[in-house]
Amino acid sequence: MKTEIYYFSGTGNSLYLAKQLQSLLPEINLIPIAKILRFNYIETKGENIGFIFPCHGLTIPIPVRKLLKRINIKASKYFFAIVTRGGSIFRGFPKINKLLKKQGKKLNASFVITMGLNDPKLKAFKVPNKRELKAIEINVQEKLRLIENVINHQKNYHDDNSGVRFSKFSIVNLIMERLIPFAVHYIAPKVKQYFYIDSKCMSCGICEKVCPSQKIIMKNNQPIWQSIVNCYYCYACLNYCPTESIQIYSQFYMKSYTPERGRYPHPYANVKEISNQK
Numbered sequence: 001m002k003t004e005i006y007y008f009s010g011t012g013n014s015l016y017l018a019k020q021l022q023s024l025l026p027e028i029n030l031i032p033i034a035k036i037l038r039f040n041y042i043e044t045k046g047e048n049i050g051f052i053f054p055c056h057g058l059t060i061p062i063p064v065r066k067l068l069k070r071i072n073i074k075a076s077k078y079f080f081a082i083v084t085r086g087g088s089i090f091r092g093f094p095k096i097n098k099l100l101k102k103q104g105k106k107l108n109a110s111f112v113i114t115m116g117l118n119d120p121k122l123k124a125f126k127v128p129n130k131r132e133l134k135a136i137e138i139n140v141q142e143k144l145r146l147i148e149n150v151i152n153h154q155k156n157y158h159d160d161n162s163g164v165r166f167s168k169f170s171i172v173n174l175i176m177e178r179l180i181p182f183a184v185h186y187i188a189p190k191v192k193q194y195f196y197i198d199s200k201c202m203s204c205g206i207c208e209k210v211c212p213s214q215k216i217i218m219k220n221n222q223p224i225w226q227s228i229v230n231c232y233y234c235y236a237c238l239n240y241c242p243t244e245s246i247q248i249y250s251q252f253y254m255k256s257y258t259p260e261r262g263r264y265p266h267p268y269a270n271v272k273e274i275s276n277q278k
């Protein structure tokens, strides 16, 4: 029973999960979404198809959305999605189902796994200490046993997807949960929020290497975020910079969010592995 896993990962959480699953299940082929998007025509070949990726703004990240719109899944039978997240609800499963349904398929299983939060802009961001990393790992291993069982037996299963709420009032949560995905996909690309480097930059070029959208290029020993290339908002550049010299400035709030906040790359995912996905 061949399984294909299409994965996208900015800072290694989703990549780690994909690799762990590969060691548990037979005949798994890991396919990096950032790389495969170079092709206009993409066709699945496995019997089981999995998508593993982070939650971005409560929903599906840009490259995964692109893939789902383009991929021909007619040859496959069983579909699952695994979302790694910082802790909020994930609103993307119905959208995935809708895209699969267009080809007469459905999402048979869906899972969410809370791992290290990689967005230093958020108030909730905190670099996890050793004890917290261990707790995340215990949770991941437990979830992997469940995922392995569900996939091996091609069961129908859908995780409880609730997470940290925005407010104690459910109406506020409902509004936020609808507003945020809309803002991320339609408003954010129009509002100027950009990356810049501070004086700590050593010109090492790691940001260029890890950037899955190839938006960053090094010019005169400095990273340039090319305006003609769309950003995937994965924050690989921000989190893998060894001197933490990449920052985010919001023109809307007129402030820098990220100095002195620390960074989070997954402890077992290195620059080479992240770079290899494109």
Ligand SMILES: Cc1cc2nc3c(=O)[nH]c(=O)nc-3n(C[C@H](O)[C@H](O)[C@H](O)COP(=O)(O)O)c2cc1C
Pocket (backbone or CB within 6 Å): 008, 009, 010, 011, 012, 013, 014, 015, 053, 054, 055, 056, 057, 058, 059, 084, 085, 086, 087, 088, 089, 115, 116, 117, 118, 119, 233, 234, 235, 266
């Ligand atoms: C731009 C951005 C938006 C994010 N939005 C959410 C979110 O809405 N809810 C959530 O729980 N985590 C959110 N996160 C955190 C990631 O989903 C989480 O850290 C994920 O496990 C990262 O996976 P990766 O290392 O494979 O990229 C966001 C991260 C980024 C960079």
